[in-house]
């Protein structure tokens with residue numbers, strides 16, 4: 001048996017609790033991203049889920065895992081939608097009397113605020129709820145124990161900042177920037193290689209854990225094939241964060257070397273890259289692989305909302321590196337910069353910027 005017990009994974013959870021800065025209150029852009037693919041998930045379950053097999057096996061629960069679930073409410077909405085679609089499939093096949101019980105595994109890093117997650121579980125939920133702490137870059141479940149895997153806006157997190165970025169003497173030392181989007185090729189290349197390693201271990205783990213015929217739905221920030229890294233909305237957001245940090249260093253509020261050594265371990269993949277990684281793994285067929293477009297409400301696309309989302313997701317990693325005392329000042333500056341770039345941010349948000357993938361364990 002392989003497990004994670006000896007591996008320490010870096011983790012930077014979203015802001016927990018349900019206060020005004022929390023992920024719970026500042027994750028509606030991710031929810032818009034999930035809404036954009038709900039209808040496709042329904043179709044995929046209706047067309048591709050193999051319920052006859054499940055029906056003929058001994059009576060066991062239908063097991064769903066949400067990897068990188070954070071604190072809700074998005075995970076609850078996603079799990080309910082999947083269960084509705086699976087139940088619909090059983091009914092349409094005439095198996096209503098063989099409806100399985102459902103078990104949902106909510107996974108995130110151990111440092112995730114599972115208390116908030118558990119306290120806000122929907123009281124009327126049609127499933128047994130289980131928390132699974134640990135990194136999805138390692139093993140999380142026994143062999144062939146899951147029927148369905150879902151992960152939304154989590155796989156963009158790398159397991160760590162690529163090592164090449166950590167040495168001042170390296171060509172990939174990321175001076176004056178915090179991300180690869182507008183960085184020299186060496187930096188972008190180091191990120192690409194780290195992402196490939198992480199997705200490779202992710203797929204190896206899930207290939208062992210999913211039953212044959214099981215489906216895996218992945219939704220994450222994405223970039224169309226051939227587009228430059230700097231063209232993604234994620235890239236633009238981190239360029240803005242980088243500018244604000246550089247300004248603060250110029251004013252002596254933080255040190256320059258702190259900015260140079262800080263890098264956000266987030267990667268935005270293209271369909272082509274993911275296709276190659278899935279094919280190299282060889283255990284899954286690709287049922288869907290497409291760039292989709294979230295449908296955020298215009299009211300949600302403003303500088304304040306961008307700043308609150310950035311804060312809910314990044315406060316943990318930023319305060320670990322720079323200290324908590326810089327956060328308010330940094331967010332004020334980012335908010336002003338978001339205002340300056342609001343037209344560009346809005347238009348990028350309305351372009352295809354998420355990668356939606358459905359795989360089937362073969």
Ligand SMILES: C[S@@+](CC[C@H](N)C(=O)[O-])C[C@H]1O[C@@H](n2cnc3c(N)ncnc32)[C@H](O)[C@@H]1O
Nearest residue numbers: 013030068069070074108109135136152154157
């Ligand atoms: C932006 S949140 C998305 C939450 C939720 N799926 C949604 O769509 O609102 C990303 C989550 O992924 C989690 N995450 C990142 N890397 C992870 C890993 N290696 N293993 C488990 N969870 C991870 C983070 O801790 C965070 O809670």
Ligand SMILES: [Mg+2]
Nearest residue numbers: 174177260262
């Ligand atoms: Mg840097």
